[in-house]
Amino acid sequence: MSFDYDLFVIGGGSGGVRAARVASGEHGAKTALAEEYRLGGTCVIRGCVPKKLMVYASSFPAMAEEARAYGWSADVGRFDWTAFRTKLEAELDRLEGAYRRGQQGAGVTVYDQRATVTGPHEVRLADGSVKSARHILIATGGAPFVPDFPGAEHVMTSNEVFRLPALPGRMLIVGGGYIASEFACVMNGLGTEVTLWNRSPVLRSFDRECRDLIVARMVAHGIALREDALIQKIERGAAGLVVTDTAGRTETFDAVLYATGRRPNTRGLGLEEVGVQLGPKGEVLVDDWSQTNIPSIYAVGDVTDRIALTPVAIREGHAFADTVFGARPHSFDHQMVASAVFTQPEFGTCGLTEEQARAREEIEVYSTSFRPMRSAFAGAEEKVLMKLVVSRATRQVLGCHIVAPDAGEMIQIAAIAMKMGATKEQFDAACAVHPTMAEELVTMRKPVR
Missing domain, CATH: 3.30.390.30 (FAD/NAD-linked reductase, C-terminal dimerisation domain)
Known part of the structure; x- marks a missing residue:
């Protein structure tokens, strides 16, 4: 049986683009990739990269204070969010362009549209066309999860925070993981009055001694922390968003950021319909070789819910391409990942x-x-x-x-x-x-x- 492609990748994040580039550019596989949003995925477009640049931006007030202690006359002045955001967007455009050129240089055909799986060797594009492939790789990543409650439409997630029209004066961040904690520190450093709510201890999955020091310093830096709070509803009032917790207490904020976890992006991909086994969170279940129960379908990155880190997705994608197309079988070792x-x-x-x-x-x-x-x-x-x-x-x-x-x-x-x-x-x-x-x-x- 002949196929349109040796490999069809669904998802243009770090794992997908690495797998496609290696399969095509290094091993000669005829490869296509479909991405419905922007090449680069969560990390480059709405995660690690813009977040780290915001971390840098938020650190300068403390640097100026420290410089004064060392004898310098230093003052950072007023932060211009619009100028920063404009430069940030230009940088993300540059990075996306680099990713696209990398795919083109490796000979990968890129479809800028959504693709779904319609068979063990078949995908359907949003324009209605159907493509066949010897192997299909799912690399659709994950997405922020917001629970259903009255007023949930008023909140933002980490996807939207980089495009804020203006910095909020008062922000509530809901969540206790590393994303919530990072944004609490970032927004606090940029001059926003930050409150962090979670229903259990913040950073509880990390080493307790380290967690206790980090949380103590966050509070010392002015972040208001509650580790017993669960939102009941959010309403828009004259002075902002009125947030009510399950104990009946209310506070008003200019913005609410939800960072309560992420879910694998598998909804509507057609995986269950073709028999691919999914886990309780919707994650694609794979073996050590990133292969699903359908031999021709593989998955790498956050969509598998193994270790949700960009370098892990890259290594998984590279190992997949080497194994399936390069006659160099190896799998990524998920132990001792920093x-x-x-x-x-x-x-x-x-x-x-x-x-x-x-x-x-x-x-x-x-x-x-x-x-x-x-x-x-x-x-x-x-x-x-x-x-x-x-x-x-x-x-x-x-x-x-x-x-x-x-x-x-x-x-x-x-x-x-x-x-x-x-x-x-x-x-x-x-x-x-x-x-x-x-x-x-x-x-x-x-x-x-």
């Missing part, structure tokens, strides 16, 4: 939390928290935390957690050693770089627990 949370202070983490490790085996915990030289000289109360979780039996470093400026940069380096199975003694054998914050990772000699 990540960063761009709160203020920043958080870098790799491996198991103390709580996870302790539930699994006997461990030793090496931890230290201190005011770094830079903050101490400026008279600031900012603290950093360095933490290693170590197996007593094997001495392997099971977890590394860093709360500090540029923690994401530091954890990337530590993750290399951890991926290689480094032991505590091998960390100790590395000579410290002085004076740095990171030297604490190789100078903690006695366990605290």
Whole structure:
């Protein structure tokens, strides 16, 4: 049987474009990709990249304050949101163009429209045309989830926050994960009065000791936090959005941002109709090779709900293309994947939390928290935390957690050693770089627990 394409990719995010580019450009597969919005996906268009640029923008007031403590006459003045947003949109356009040129250069046919699956080897485009493919890859990512409640139409999600016409004076952020916490810090740094509501402890899935320090600093920076709040309804009033919680208390805000989680983008794709098995959240169920129960259909990235990180999606997509089209079978190892949370202070983490490790085996915990030289000289109360979780039996470093400026940069380096199975003694054998914050990772000699 002949097919129109060797590979048809649905979804133009990081995982999909990598798989398409490698399959076509490196392995010679005739490849097409369909994307109904913009190439680049969540990360480039409405996630990691614009968020990180907002993190940078929000950090300058603190920098000016610190500069004054070091003897400089410094003032950042008024923040021009419109100027920033205009430049941000231009940067996203540039990045999308780069992604499109990458696909074209690799010989991938790009369809700027929605595609759905109509058979094990068949997809239907929004224009009604049907394309056949030897293999189909689902890479449609995820989307913010907003529960159904009275007034839900008044809220925004992380998709819309980058296009705000103006910065709100008062913003309620609902959620307790890393996205909610990051935006709370960003908006607070930009001068918005931020309130963060969640019905349980914020950042509860992360290492508790690190979480406690981050939350304490968020509150110290002026973020109003409630960890017992659940919204009952939102109404538009003369002074803004009137938010009522389930206890009957009300507060008024100019904007409400919901960041209560994300769901895989599988609704209406036709997957269930052709027999692809989905999980309880709508995620595509796959094996270690990213293959579904239908042999010709694969899935990578957030739509599989494995690890929702851009670099993971890229590795999964690359491994898929090498395996299916390059005669180089390999799968991505989801163990020891480092990540960063761009709160203020920043958080870098790799491996198991103390709580996870302790539930699994006997461990030793090496931890230290201190005011770094830079903050101490400026008279600031900012603290950093360095933490290693170590197996007593094997001495392997099971977890590394860093709360500090540029923690994401530091954890990337530590993750290399951890991926290689480094032991505590091998960390100790590395000579410290002085004076740095990171030297604490190789100078903690006695366990605290």
